[in-house]
Amino acid sequence: MKTIKWIGLTLAIFFFPVIITYADSGSLKKTGRENAEAGKIANKNEIVYANLQASGSLEEIYVVNAFELDRPGIIEDYGHYSEVKNLTDTSAIAQDNNKIRINAETDMFYYQGNLSDNIQLPWSFTLEYYLDDSKVKAEELIGKSGEVEIKIAVKKTESVPPTFFENYMLQISLPLNTDKFKNIKARDATVANSGKNKQLAFTVMPEEEKEFSIKAKTDHFEIDGLQISALPSSISVDGPDTDELTSEFRSLTDAVGEIDGGVGQLRNGMSELASGLNDLEKGSSQYKSGMDELNQSGSQLTKASSQINHALTAIQNEVKNASGASGLEQLDELNKNIPAMAASLEQIADGMDQFASQYRGAKQGLQAAMNQIPESTIKESDIEALSQSDADQSVINELVKTYQAAQNVKAAYQAAAEAFGAVEPSLSTFSESTRQVANHLRTLAAGLEKSMNQVNVDEGLSELVSGLGQMASNYSQFHEGLSAYTKGVNELSHSYNGLHTGIGEAAAGASQITDGAGELHDGTGQLHDATSAIPDEVQKEIDSMISQYDKSDFEPVSFVSEKNNEQTDSVQFVISTDSLKQKETDTTNKQSEEKEGFFEKLKNLFR
Structure with missing residues (x-):
């Protein structure tokens, strides 16, 4: 019994100063809380801890609130906590519903708040x-x-x-x-x-x-x-350097713009070509009509010239066989017909002059129309580039076909230009020669009339026969040349029919292609309008994608209460799931407890 009393006394003596000190310390803290001033919060950090089951279901969630204070003192915080715990010292934390009141005596203060069961993670x-x-x-x-x-x-x-x-x-x-x-x-x-x-x-x-x-x-x-x-x-x-990328897109849109411009020029060129081919068709039609008239006139002219040639030969034979009085009668009859022959030849010459004038106008119109067809400056590479574009390939093929047809027409005209140019001088030469023959006939008629008044008829007839023979021979050569000329005109007329048909087809095709080129230009214009904004759209899309991940302008807010937003500097979440491991029997703690003595247990009461 004494032993127990001594132990009790010894314990009382041993722990009395500790109890006094602890009680006194609690008294000071209480006094300090009553007299503490309001603290000033520099910032607050929230660390949200969450434990999940292995399936992902939420088990518990709590928040460690860390305050950095410019001035220690009374601070207030808010949260839907089922329980709060001071992690800095042993002072109590006052909780009034969602309002937390703390006496923070240090520059850094921590407390834990266990959130209510109805709080969920984001x-x-x-x-x-x-x-x-x-x-x-x-x-x-x-x-x-x-x-x-x-x-x-x-x-x-x-x-x-x-x-x-x-x-x-x-x-x-x-x-x-x-x-x-x-x-x-x-x-x-x-x-x-x-x-x-x-x-x-x-x-x-x-x-x-x-x-x-x-x-x-x-x-x-x-x-x-x-x-x-x-x-x-x-x-x-940081956004990537998109200058090279947008530069490539700008090159693309510039290329589309150039194609659009080229198609616009093509449309204008085709319009001019179509206009020129239409004028060419009109001029060609006039020229063809003139050639047809010339061909028909040539046939009549050859027939008339043949009659004149036969007539001169017949006159020569009649005069050669004539003598004396009978010869004079025949010469008188010949003298009456020669003026009519001369007049016919002069009418033919007038017709040639009129036709030459018409031919000159038709040829000038044809030449002007041909000049409107542009020179061949389009390269195969240009056609290939256009073919590889997004334009309608059928329109492009028709354009190329018409372009080549127009160039073929121009080449054919240039090849035949010398023949076309020789027609008008030939007409003038033929007209002049015809007038000379008519003048010779009139001179012959005047000579016959004078010869008939001469006494020596036979001598005069002899000279007349000689003159008629020379005249007949010259006219025969003229007739052969005229026949060759009219034959050439006939061949040229038939050949030109094909050329005129080609010009007509080219003119019709060019008109269709002009319409197609207009539609093509509308399409390339729309394509250019659609692609011109690609560089800006790409940059805008890149900026939009970057902005989805750039949250540098995010203003932190409290997870537990919006009333803490002004003082909350950061919020972070630390979440973990249960581990999946076989449980081991923990004997270490049991052994430790067995070795733990009375005084260790007693000391633990005050730790």
């Missing part, structure tokens, strides 16, 4: 486990072997305001021990080696809902839990 997580393609519960997979797959789904929690979902980036990591897992496959994961572990990391950008899959072969399934961190994507994303 993201919902679902984990599914498969063994050899069969879905199993997470706990059933521990220690198993085979082909395993873990599916992870991250989605937005609709009941939570979207601020964190829209501005925070998730980093999901899982270590796999290579002693237990082989042939690890995880698409979209960043894989890092850390000793025996392969660290798999997945990233979920702001405003994204994603699904991931991890496949591996295991001989003994055990894993630590997923570690998920969520931080604001506040890094400023």
Whole structure:
């Protein structure tokens, strides 16, 4: 009994100063709280800790609030906490519903608040486990072997305001021990080696809902839990140098613009070509009409000339056989017919002069129309480039066909230009020669009349016969030349019919192609309008894509209460799932407790 009393007394003596000191300390703190001034918060950081089940269901969530104070003192905070705990000292924290009142005596103050059960994370997580393609519960997979797959789904929690979902980036990591897992496959994961572990990391950008899959072969399934961190994507994303890219697009739009301009010039050129070919067709029509008239007149002219040639031959024979009085009668009859022959020849010469004038006008019109056809300046490479564009290929083919036809017409005309040019001088020469023959006939008639008055008829007849013979011979040569000329005119007339038909077809085709070129130009104009904005649109799209991940202008808000927004400097989330491992019996603590003596236990009461 005495021994017990001594022990009690000794304990009382030993602990009395401690009790006095502790009581006195509590008294000072209480006095300090009553007299403390209001503290001044520099900033507040919230770290949200969440524990998830292996399936992803939320188990518990609590927040560690860290205050940096410019001035210690009474501070206030807000949160839907079921329980609060001072992590800085032993002072009590006053809680009035959602209002927290704290006496912070140091520059840094920490406290923990356990959130109510109805509070959810901004993201919902679902984990599914498969063994050899069969879905199993997470706990059933521990220690198993085979082909395993873990599916992870991250989605937005609709009941939570979207601020964190829209501005925070998730980093999901899982270590796999290579002693237990082989042939690890995880698409979209960043894989890092850390000793025996392969660290798999997945990233979920702001405003994204994603699904991931991890496949591996295991001989003994055990894993630590997923570690998920969520931080604001506040890094400023520097935009890439898009000058080269947009420069290429601008080159494209410039090329389209050049094509549009070229097609516009082509349309204008085709319009001029069509106009020129229409004028050419009109001039060619006049020319053809003139050639047809000339051909018909040539046939009549040859017939008339043949009659004159026969008549001169007959006159020569009649005069040669004539003598005396009978000869004078024949000469008198001849003298009466010669003026009529001369008049006919003069009419033919007048007709030639009139036709030559008409031919000159038709030839000038044809030449002017031909001059409107542009020279061949388009290269094969230009046609090839146009063919490879987005323009209507049928229109392009018709354009090329008409262009080549126009060039062929011009080439044919240039080749026949010498023959065309020789017609008018020949007409003038023929007219002049015809007038000379008519003058010779009139001179002959005057000579006959004078000869008939001479006494020596036979001598005069002899001279007349000689003159008629020379005249008949010259006219015979003239007639042969006239026949050859009219034959050439006939051939030229028939040949020109084909050329005129080609000109008509080219003119009709050119008109159609002009319409097609107009439509083509409208199309290239629309294409140019559509592509001209590509560089700006590309830059705008790039800027838009970058802005999705650049959250550098995000202003932090409190996760637990909007009343804390002004003083909240940062909020981060630390989320983990339960590990899937076989439980081991912990004998260490039991052995420690057995070795722990009375005084150790007593000291622990005051730690």
